[in-house]
Amino acid sequence: DKSDDTLRVAFTKELESVDSYYNSAREGVVLQRAIWDGLIYRDPVTNEYVGNLATSWEWIDDTTLELKLREGVSFHNGEPFNADDVVYTVNFVADEANGAVTQNNVNWMESAEKIDDYTVRIHTKAPYPAAIEYLSGPVSMYPNEYYAEVGPTGMGTAPIGTGPYKVVSVDPGKHFVLEANTEYHDGPKGQPEIGRIDIRTIPEVNTQLAELFNGTLDLIWQVPSDQAERIEQMGDFVVSNESTMRVGYLAMDAAGRSGADNPFTDLKVRQAVNHALDRETLVDALLKGKSTPIHTACFPSQFGCAQDVTEYEYDPEKAKALLAEAGYPDGFKTEFYAYRDREFAEAIASYLNAVGIETDFKMLQYSALRDLNMKGEVPISFQTWGSFSVNDASAMVSQFFKHGELDDARDDEVLADLDIADSSTDPAVRKEHYALALQRIADQAYWAPMFSYNTNYVFTDEVSYAPTADEVLRFHEMSWK
Amino acid sequence: MSDAPVLELRNVTKTYTVKQGMFGEPKPLTAINDVSLKLGRGEVLGLVGESGCGKSTLAKVLLGLEAPSSGEVLVDGERLDGQDRRKLARRIQPIFQDPYSSLNPRKSIADIVSLPLRVHKVGDAASRDRAVREILDIVGLPARVMNTYPSQMSGGQRQRVAIARALIMKPEIVICDEPTSALDVSVQSQILNLLGDLRQEFGLTYLFISHNLAVVEHLATRVAVMYLGRIVEEASVGELFDTPRHPYSVALLSSVLTPEPGRGVPDTQLGAVFPNPIDPPSGCHFHPRCARAMPHCAQVAPRPLPTPEGHVECHLYDDSRGRAVA
Amino acid sequence: MSAAMPRATATAAAPRDPLLEEITGPTPGQMLRRRIFGHQGFLIGTITLLVLLAIALVAPLIAPHDPYAQDLMSRMERPVFMGGDWDHVLGTDHLGRDYLSRLIYGARVSLLIGGVAALISGLIGTAMGVAAGYFGGRVDMVVTFLINVRLAMPVTLVALAVVAVLGGSLEVVIGVLGLLLWDRFAVVMRASTLQVRGREYVAAARAIGCSTPRILLTEILPNILNALIVVVTLEMAHAILLEAALSFLGLGVQPPTPSWGLMVSEGKNMMLFEPWLVLIPGAVLFVLVLAINLMGDGLRDVTAPENRS
Amino acid sequence: MLRFILRRLGLAVLVALTVSFISFSLLFLSGDPAIAIAGEGANENDIAAIRKLYGFDRPMLLQYWDWLSSALRFDFGESYYFRLPVADLIADRLSVTMILGVCGISFALLLAVPLGVLAAIRPNSIIDRVALFLSVAGQAMPSFWFGLILIVVFSINLRWLPASGAESWRHFILPTIVLGYYAMPAIMRLTRAGMLEVLSADYVRTARAKGAPEGLVLFKHALRNAIIPVVSLAAVQMGFMLGGSIVVESIFALHGAGYLAWESIGRNDLPTVQALILVFSLFYIVFTFLADVLNAWLDPRMRSS
Amino acid sequence: MTDKPLLSVRGLTIDIPVASGTLHAVRGIDFELMKGETLCIVGESGSGKSLTSLALMGLLGGRISRRASRADFDGTDLIAASNRQMRRLRGARMAMIFQEPMTSLNPAYTIGDQLIEALLLHKKVGRAAARDRAVALLEKVGITSAASRLGQYPHQLSGGLRQRVMIAMALMCEPDLLIADEPTTALDVTIQAQILRLLVDLQREMNMAMILITHDLGVVARIADKVAVMYAGELVETGPAADIFNAPTHPYTRGLINCIPVPGKTARGAKLGTIPGIVPSLVGEVTGCPFRTRCSEAVPACRGEIPVRTRHAGRQRILCVHEDGQRAASEVPA
Ligand SMILES: Nc1ncnc2c1ncn2[C@@H]1O[C@H](COP(=O)(O)OP(=O)(O)OP(=O)(O)O)[C@@H](O)[C@H]1O
Ligand SMILES: Nc1ncnc2c1ncn2[C@@H]1O[C@H](COP(=O)(O)OP(=O)(O)OP(=O)(O)O)[C@@H](O)[C@H]1O
Ligand SMILES: [Mg+2]
């Protein structure tokens, strides 16, 4: 409440570890932005990069980035911030043996090197144009002495950073209390305004709502669209909807990994699946808000995510006809897997059933589904991908179409284009080849991309906050009205 | 009674393992202790003794329901355990104490009585039906009870059904384990009369277990008195009732309350301590309660001594004590 | 009071002496019937259960809609008594499917799961319990140990874990429940068998020369049957509730199968705004389990009056 | 007595071992734990590395043996998810579950025992019928549904009680009711049946024949005997309750061991799930053991032999 | 016998509501008892003996109703007495022992507790005094090392000992009337004799009146002053023991006595007398003589009102249509 200068927030998911390199959750990103700082900062509205813990940076060559560090910054425990911290942090997390869970975020870095107390160089393994984006996102700076002493486990229970909020207490997975860092440096994030942030994990949406109504919560997010709609109608709370980068799609086993006789090896079947889905209705009736129908294997705002690819309009008759052409006039039966958003999956399954694809629905845990996926035992599944909020097509399409264990298309043409696009430093070249790859993916209907997700933020009218499109709560941008 | 015994026990011992309470360790309980017994054809052997002395256990051993821990049971001179249980079943049949639990409540009387025939595959359905009617008639039940269930009958009627079931295979030996103790006197006499009649009619041999000495005297030809797993005295009924030898037999006899007004309650001269069968007294098991106990009774177990028509186990009659057998 | 008194009649036929009546009481069957019709709870439970069973059997005939037909444009329409229209009497769910039809089909799922799970566990438990009770000794020791192990396993947790591993589906749920819920069968059957084994008619059957299987089948089993039936009802209710709980936690039967637990789970998100989404399937579940329990309780009273006060 | 305790303990250990082995092998069938550890977005190399690191490529018996030998030292390994020692994690969560369990069983006893006694004193009376109805309803009420209804009524409509969390005693009221109500029917029935049996027992008649007033008869002579099986049932129920609080904890967002178990299953956090199954069965085992001892203490027939 | 009776009962009736109607379990029985006298009630199982005794003690369950035109215990109306009054009588002035010594003692308390409680409920004495009395009484009922037995639990005693404890407990307050409901049926014959002897001795010593309920005619013959023969809820014959055994009059009494073999008197193997048939159901209206269905002397008149006949100067009473319990040759059997 405003009265005791404490913002009470609910998380839905139990956060495994506060150490930002050792969790892969949204909640972790939220805390990371509050507790730590990156070297660079991307303005969430303008998408401009500005310095944060670094004041300036420069590519010395294709694989070396030199950064000048901000002086006079200190960590919450008083440890001063300097080049040693950067070097230690980068070298620690980039070392695969240390087991950072979000390897994608860090494994492009080879090492860091101290030039002087306030100058460092970061060496990448290969030319890596997205480096700036990562440095302004998931790569945050840790205090070297403290981290060396307590390691990830200690950092997870008693985190120390330079960020706008200090951690008062951590009850792993359950309860986190933050306090405004009164000595926060004058960085681009600005000074924190709310004195105390009290975060509890409440898995039940209903309970969250009940507490919101009771006044024991001030802000909840990731509220399902139906509820958000009703709360908005009530009029007592601010409901704010923002799109996210998460894209929902159907992955189909075009390569026949789950059996060569698998119907989805047939282009016509895959096209039929694409025609069977009423993306507009799904978005309008289920997802609502700022979600949009998606036709590409990436999120539209991402760099290189060409939008002028083949689109499959909703046409169940055509779908049936295509199935008949493919030799399934009466449809067929298939296992259909999903790991989240059961109601969406159910609705999708229903569309498939309507054209004759009888689904044997299997809802699995993420890890179980991924296990099956890697073994190539999944004929068709409802998947989503959030690209770690990285605004680059490589964060999505390249994750899935480069013949990795999760690649069910195994298309060499696509692979070739993506290789070029991923490693080129020329934006034009990248754009062109991403477009080629995406076009081929759409033509071959390897996936059936469906929609983008959105997030609802609901808070009391005491709170002033403008949510951003990247699905991150920024406490430092919040204030009391 | 001079012919070879139909049924003979030779040094039969039956030991159970029992646990006392929750914390108790399992301990051996000797329910029958080295018992030898003969049952001649046409005899009625009455077996009397205190509750828990092993009478029912003895009956179960005879019926082959419990295997003796040691010793052997002979039927017509043949060892019992070597025989086919089913063959044995044709010769020995039981009548139990509780007419309420000895009939399966889920079966009709006809089913219950004809079960032995069906088990032994005797005759066809029609002949079985006839046999059932016949035997029901013999035990004094109207044929209409055939389709009724045990719950519809009185105790006496049920006991008649049990007798019918026991007799339908025409066995030689019937083991009656307190067949009347659950019945009222007015019914008891009916059953006793019936048992007496049947014995005449079929030439049956009975082992008749009872608490009630008056009943035993009435029905039995020989009597065995049991105490804590041992037969302490065995004699013909006349001898036992006229000249009981063992102090326990004496006490038993004197405890019989006959309906003779004015005679008061006799003094049995027995102690009130009932011995624990798990931990029986040393020497003669009876010595703690015996009015005539001698010092060595607590040390030495008495041995069986022959009497004119049986035997007795008591130091009072042991030659070594200089006492002549009457 | 005097209506039953015999009146001296002038007719030649000797009047029947009232004291002579009832020499043979009612047959067990008559007694059972008398007790059944005198037991309200049992009647209510049984009739409700039969009605639900009938509904489940003829679901395709009476369901007004296809329970799987989704209409995203008419989601969460309210039931008639809350101002909805008669097309969807009980409204529609979050995917616009007819709630009533789903409830009707859901009865199938619940009854199937309850029935089959109880059957499986009944077979396992009865076999174990009867063997332990009848043979005693080693067999009893082993069975008792297994019962102990089984009781020590937290059912919900283990069921959840197994379903999570194997993936939720009707077969898996039935199998898991069937393999987990045998404990009460074993315990009760063991106790009943022990009790019956000590009866003299069993000794009599053995003395007659019956074989062990015959004794088990014709002497023991019929006499422990009523206890068995009671446990069957209890475990059926238990299985139905567990399935609902598993489905509620998202690890039970998978959509679009209309399970009541799943319906509660799916309706739960909108509980604050459309409570009927939760109340209706929950209430139906409650009624079904209540009916089964009433029937079970009644059965206990009806078949074993001696255990009653 | 000592012998009994030792034998009983031996049995308990054997049961615990068997349960742990069964649960271990069950979970071994599950998906690759390495993926769970790696989390969403990990690539194949990460997963392979993790598999090696944790030794998932070794034979199952070997893994069980390792797990068991460290479990004996209260070391249940590290949670794949939280990367904290499982023992700490469970110790941390257990308090909530224990509070809930104690409250639940107390609620059940406070409701069930008086009701059972009253019902037994006046069989077929209104009280008896009400008690019977409450117990039949309790058995039939899906606890998740009951919990949701309580939240709607007491937290949302009436706003009397908080819907979730474990901050104060008020947070425990609704979960206690749900959990306790679930255990109530069995206890009530047993109390009622026990009281009925005892009230018709000969020794109660003896007490009456002595001229003892009704209160003394009921509470000194009858209840004392009827309560013996209830006490052990309550202990057993408590054991079940701790293991069965999953649903309640997840509805009321109580971060107890039950909720941890559910979440851990979802996260494929094997060490935690295994340890929890073991802990819950140990609870059951300990409680039944206590029940036996308590029984023996309450019942002189068992105390001495 | 000039003083007024200690207990006097007229027309005691007990009705029990059962599923199929009302069970007229006891129907208008009369008897009386002087101080120091022993009355034995004998009869078949189910004839209502226990109900009668419980009715006197006021221990019938709530559903069972009792009526009597007179039920006077030393000036107190047992039917009209309040609960409090009855409580003060029970245990103090009228005590009872039951058939099952195994279950009649509370397993949860030591026998000392239970003995002492019996005294403390009625007498204002200290625990120590009560304890002393308990020890004294235990010794009196023939229990050795009585003091150490006080700390024992019932299950540690054998049946005979428990019944002795029950007797001691009943005698704690020196009652005027002791009701013993089949006190020896569950015991072995030898112990039965011991217990009965003990009861008779104590009764003499304390000058108690005693009602002993049994179905064993042997017991009755040995200790009764007065006998009441009960059949199907009625006292069909009452009178002094000697008369009843020497000259049984009612057909049922005669039949009963003929049923039992008497060692030395009944010829071995000879036929015993029998009473065919079974006890009638007492549910619903019962009229006429309940024994008529089993009676060899029955005549049509047995269905009507049965007169009470007195013999031996009013000391013996029978309920029978026949003056002397026997059908006259001229009468036709029913
Ligand atoms: N199955 C058994 N297991 C253990 N002990 C047993 C078993 N059957 C009998 N006993 C014990 O063996 C002893 C003899 O028992 P049995 O039933 O033969 O006595 P009984 O003379 O028939 O007694 P009653 O007159 O009471 O019928 C008793 O102490 C009894 O407790
Ligand atoms: N509480 C009761 N409810 C129903 N019927 C009862 C009840 N108590 C006794 N009866 C019936 O009343 C009749 C007389 O019972 P009572 O106990 O007085 O018989 P009894 O003569 O003492 O028999 P027994 O020798 O078996 O003790 C019996 O038919 C019995 O079934
Ligand atoms: Mg016996």
Ligand SMILES: [Mg+2]
């Ligand atoms: Mg009686």
Ligand code: NI
């Ligand atoms: Ni009437």
